[in-house]
Amino acid sequence: MTTTMPPDLARMGRDPRRLLIWGAVAIAGALAWGFIALVRGERISAIWLLVAALASYAIAYRFYARWIAHRVLGVDDRRATPAERVDDGVDYHPTDRRVLLGHHFAAIAGVGPLVGPVLAAQMGYLPGTLWIVFGVILAGAVQDMTVLFFSMRRNGRSLGQLVRDEVGVVGGIAALIAVFAIMIILLAVLALVVVNALATSPWGTFSIAMTIPIALFMGFYLRVVRPGRVLEVSVVGVLALLVAIVAGKWVADSSWAGAFTLTPRQLVIALVVYGFLASVLPVWMLLAPRDYLSTFMKIGAIGLLAVGVVVTAPMLQNQAITKFATSGTGPVFAGSLFPFVFITIACGALSGFHALIASGTTPKMIEKESQIRLIGYGGMLMESFVAVMAMIAASLLDPGLYYAMNSPAGLLGTTAQSAAQAVANLGFTISPDQLQAAAAAVQEKTLIARTGGAPTLAVGMSQIFSEFAGGASLKAFWYHFAIMFEALFILTTVDAGTRVGRFMLQDTLGNVWKPFARTTWKPGLWASSAAVVLAWGYFLWVGVGDPLGGINQLFPLFGIANQLLAAVALTVGTVILVKSGKLRYAWVTGLPLAWDAAVTLTASYQKVFSSDPKLGFFAQRDRYATALDAGKVLPPAKNADQMHQIVTNSTVDGVLAAFFAVMVIVVIGNALWVCLRAVRAGTTLASAEAPFVESRIVAPSGLFPTAQERREVAAAAAGPVSTARSADGG
Amino acid sequence: MSTSEAPRRGAVPPPRRHPGAGWSRWVGPLRAVRWYLRELTGEAGYDHYLARHASVHPGERPMTRREFEAWRWTEQANSPGTRCC
Numbered sequence: 001m002t003t004t005m006p007p008d009l010a011r012m013g014r015d016p017r018r019l020l021i022w023g024a025v026a027i028a029g030a031l032a033w034g035f036i037a038l039v040r041g042e043r044i045s046a047i048w049l050l051v052a053a054l055a056s057y058a059i060a061y062r063f064y065a066r067w068i069a070h071r072v073l074g075v076d077d078r079r080a081t082p083a084e085r086v087d088d089g090v091d092y093h094p095t096d097r098r099v100l101l102g103h104h105f106a107a108i109a110g111v112g113p114l115v116g117p118v119l120a121a122q123m124g125y126l127p128g129t130l131w132i133v134f135g136v137i138l139a140g141a142v143q144d145m146t147v148l149f150f151s152m153r154r155n156g157r158s159l160g161q162l163v164r165d166e167v168g169v170v171g172g173i174a175a176l177i178a179v180f181a182i183m184i185i186l187l188a189v190l191a192l193v194v195v196n197a198l199a200t201s202p203w204g205t206f207s208i209a210m211t212i213p214i215a216l217f218m219g220f221y222l223r224v225v226r227p228g229r230v231l232e233v234s235v236v237g238v239l240a241l242l243v244a245i246v247a248g249k250w251v252a253d254s255s256w257a258g259a260f261t262l263t264p265r266q267l268v269i270a271l272v273v274y275g276f277l278a279s280v281l282p283v284w285m286l287l288a289p290r291d292y293l294s295t296f297m298k299i300g301a302i303g304l305l306a307v308g309v310v311v312t313a314p315m316l317q318n319q320a321i322t323k324f325a326t327s328g329t330g331p332v333f334a335g336s337l338f339p340f341v342f343i344t345i346a347c348g349a350l351s352g353f354h355a356l357i358a359s360g361t362t363p364k365m366i367e368k369e370s371q372i373r374l375i376g377y378g379g380m381l382m383e384s385f386v387a388v389m390a391m392i393a394a395s396l397l398d399p400g401l402y403y404a405m406n407s408p409a410g411l412l413g414t415t416a417q418s419a420a421q422a423v424a425n426l427g428f429t430i431s432p433d434q435l436q437a438a439a440a441a442v443q444e445k446t447l448i449a450r451t452g453g454a455p456t457l458a459v460g461m462s463q464i465f466s467e468f469a470g471g472a473s474l475k476a477f478w479y480h481f482a483i484m485f486e487a488l489f490i491l492t493t494v495d496a497g498t499r500v501g502r503f504m505l506q507d508t509l510g511n512v513w514k515p516f517a518r519t520t521w522k523p524g525l526w527a528s529s530a531a532v533v534l535a536w537g538y539f540l541w542v543g544v545g546d547p548l549g550g551i552n553q554l555f556p557l558f559g560i561a562n563q564l565l566a567a568v569a570l571t572v573g574t575v576i577l578v579k580s581g582k583l584r585y586a587w588v589t590g591l592p593l594a595w596d597a598a599v600t601l602t603a604s605y606q607k608v609f610s611s612d613p614k615l616g617f618f619a620q621r622d623r624y625a626t627a628l629d630a631g632k633v634l635p636p637a638k639n640a641d642q643m644h645q646i647v648t649n650s651t652v653d654g655v656l657a658a659f660f661a662v663m664v665i666v667v668i669g670n671a672l673w674v675c676l677r678a679v680r681a682g683t684t685l686a687s688a689e690a691p692f693v694e695s696r697i698v699a700p701s702g703l704f705p706t707a708q709e710r711r712e713v714a715a716a717a718a719g720p721v722s723t724a725r726s727a728d729g730g
Numbered sequence: 731m732s733t734s735e736a737p738r739r740g741a742v743p744p745p746r747r748h749p750g751a752g753w754s755r756w757v758g759p760l761r762a763v764r765w766y767l768r769e770l771t772g773e774a775g776y777d778h779y780l781a782r783h784a785s786v787h788p789g790e791r792p793m794t795r796r797e798f799e800a801w802r803w804t805e806q807a808n809s810p811g812t813r814c815c
Contacts, residue, residue: 089778089779089782093778095769099770102770107813107814109814110813111815190815222799223803227795227800228773228795230768230771231764231771231773347814351815356814361811493814493815495813496810496811497813499810
C-alpha cells in the first residue's frame with residue numbers, strides 16, 4: 001500500500017502562519033495545564049480546564065489523528081467506501097460528513113460521559129480530567145477511529161464478526177457472550193441512575209411520564225397524519241416536553257403529587273414493563289419518536305451547557321486531588337485511584353460500546369475514507385468534551401453537598417442531621433439547614449443519597465444555567481430540565497438496548513431452534529424480549545434494594561464491562577495491524593490495549609480477590625455470611641433479610657466480575673496466538689478486507705473544506721455526467 | 731450503483747448565496763440549518779429515495795411518501811440501532 005504525505009502536512013513546514021497558529025495553540029494548552037498542575041490550595045476557574053482540554057484536542061486531532069489515519073491505517077480516498085460501492089439505498093448510502101458526524105455523535109453520546117465524571121469527582125477534579133483528556137487522545141478516539149476504519153474496509157462488519165474473522169472462532173464466541181452480558185449490566189446500571197433520579201420526585205416522574213404520550217402522538221402523526229415530516233412534529237414534541245417540565249411543578253404542588261410519587265421499587269416495575277412494551281411494539285409508536293426527542297434534547301442541552309460553562313466561568317469548589325484518591329476509602333465508590341478512576345470515568349475517555357456503533361451503521365454511510373478522522377476521532381473528542389463539562393459541573397458544587405448526595409443511604413441515614421453528621425465524619429462540612437435549603441432550591445423533598453450522578457449533575461447544571469438565565473427563581477426549572485434530559489437519554493438507550501439484546505438472543509436461540517430466528521414469530525419475540533428485560537430488571541431490582549448502595553456496588557461492574565469491551569475492540573485493531581504487516585505501528589492500538597487491560601484486569605482482580613470487604617465482592621460475601629451464621633446483623637444491614645440480600649448480591653456480582661475478565665482473557669489470548677503466528681510467518685496473513693474499487697465521489701475530508709477541496713468539489717459538480725445527489729429539494 | 735464515469739459530488743447542502751442586506755442575510759444560514767436538520771432526522775430520506783429511484787429505475791413509478799415511510803419503519807424495526815451509554 002502506498003501512502004503519500006498528506007498535502008497539508010507537507011505544507012505546514014513552509015507556511016509560517018500555520019506554524020504560528022499551532023504554536024500559539026500549543027503554548028495556550030501548555031500554560032493551562034501548567035496552571036492547573038501548579039495551583040494548590042486555591043480555587044481555580046473552570047476556564048483553565050476548558051482551555052487545556054480544547055488546546056489538547058486541537059493538537060491531537062490535527063497531528064496525531066492525521067498521522068494515524070494516513071500512516072498507520074492508510075486511508076485512501078481513491079478507494080470507494082462501502083457506501084459508494086454498495087449504495088443500496090437502505091443501509092448503505094453515502095452521507096454528508098457533517099450529517100454523519102451528527103448521527104454518530106447522537107449514537108455514541110449518552111449519559112455515560114455525564115455521570116462517570118460526576119462519580120469520579122470523588123478523587124478530585126485533576127485525575128479525572130487528565131484521564132478524560134489524555135485517555136481520549138491516546139485510547140478512546142483511537143479505538144473509535146480504528147474500529148470504524150477496519151469495519152469500513154470490511155463492508156461494515158460488526159465487532160463480533162470482526163473478532164470471529166480476524167481473531168478466531170473461540171475469541172468470536174467469547175466476544176459475543178461478553179457483549180450480551182455487558183449489555184445487560186449497562187442497561188441495569190443506566191436504569192438504576194434513572195430510578196435514583198426519579199424516586200420520590202413527583203415533578204421529575206410526571207415530566208418523564210409525559211414523554212410517553214408525547215412520543216405516541218408524534219408516532220401517530222408520522223405514521224398516519226403526515227408521514228415522514230419529522231421536523232415539524234419534533235418542534236411540537238420538544239415544545240410539549242418543555243411544557244411537561246413546567247407542568248411538573250404544578251403537579252408536584254397539587255393533590256396529584258401522590259400519584260406521581262413513586263418508590264424505587266415501583267419505578268423498577270414501571271421501567272421493566274415499559275422496556276418490554278417498547279421492545280415489542282412497532283418502532284414507530286414509541287422508540288423512533290422518543291429517539292428524535294432525545295436527539296434534539298441532547299444537542300440542545302449539551303450546547304447550552306457548553307455556552308453556560310464558558311459564559312459563567314464558574315470557580316471549582318472541589319479539591320484537585322482528594323484524600324480518597326490514595327486511601328481508597330471514598331464513599332461514592334470503593335478502591336483507589338489506580339484502577340478505579342479509569343473504571344469510573346469509562347465512556348468519557350474510552351468506551352467499548354462505541355465499537356458497536358463504529359462497526360454498525362456508521363461505516364456503511366461514510367462517503368470518503370479520510371472522513372474517518374472527523375467522524376471517528378472527532379466524534380469521540382466531542383464526547384470527551386462533554387465529560388470535561390460534567391466534571392466541571394460536579395466540581396463546582398460544595399464538597400459537603402456532593403458527598404451528601406453521592407454517598408450510599410446506608411451511610412447517610414435519612415435525616416438532614418444524620419447526613420450532615422456522616423459528611424462531617426468524611427471530613428467535609430454541610431449543615432442540616434444548608435442541606436435542606438439546597439433541596440428546597442430545586443424543589444425536591446431531599447437531596448440525601450441521590451446517588452448515580454444524574455441529580456448531582458442536575459444541581460451543577462442548574463447552578464450554571466440559573467446564573468445566566470433566570471436567576472434563583474428558575475433554578476428548580478433548570479434542575480428538572482437537566483433530570484429530564486438525562487432520563488430521556490437513558491430511556492432511549494434502554495429502549496434501543498433491550499431491542500438489540502432481544503435480536504441477539506433471537507439470533508442465538510435461532511441456531512438451536514429455528515423458529516426463534518424468525519423475527520416475526522410472535523411467541524419468540526415476546527419470550528426473548530421478556531428474557532432481556534427480566535435480566536436487566538433483576539440487577540435493577542437488586543440494585544435499588546442493596547443495603548450497600550446499588551450504584552456503589554454496580555457502577556464499578558458497569559465500568560469494568562465497558563472497559564473490557566474496549567479491550568476487545570483494541571485487540572481486533574492490533575491483530576489486524578499485525579496481520580497486515582504493520583507490526584511497527586501496532587503500538588498505536590497495542591499500548592492503549594496494554595494500559596486498558598492492566599487497568600481492567602487489576603480492577604476485576606481486586607473486585608474478585610481483594611480481602612478488603614469494601615472492595616472485594618467475595619470478601620464482602622464472607623464477612624456477611626460469617627456474621628449471618630453467628631446470628632449477627634452488620635451495618636448497614638438492618639435485619640437478617642438484608643444480610644441475606646448482601647450475601648446473594650456480592651456472590652452474583654463477584655461471579656460476573658470474574659466472568660467478564662475470563663471472557664476477555666480468552667479474546668486477548670486468542671489474539672496473541674494469531675499475532676505470534678503472523679510475526680513468525682514473516683508475511684502478511686489473510687484478512688477479510690474487501691477488494692479495491694475506484695471511487696468517483698468527490699467530497700471534502702475535514703469539517704471545513706480546504707481551498708483545494710472546494711475547487712475539486714466545484715469541478716466535479718460542473719462535470720458533464722454528474723449524478724450529484726440533491727441534498728435538499730428546496 | 732451509479733453508472734456514470736465522471737467524478738460526482740457527495741451529498742451536499744444547498745449552495746451558498748451572497749449575503750444581502752437586512753433580513754435576506756439570514757436566508758442562507760437558515761436554509762443551511764434546515765438542510766442539516768432534515769438530513770439528520772432522515773426527513774430528507776424520501777428526496778434521496780426519489781432521486782435514486784429516478785436514476786436506477788427510470789420510468790418506473792416510485793413509492794408514495796406514505797408507502798416509503800411505512801417501508802422504512804419496517805426496515806428500522808428489523809435492524810435495531812444501538813444507542814450508547
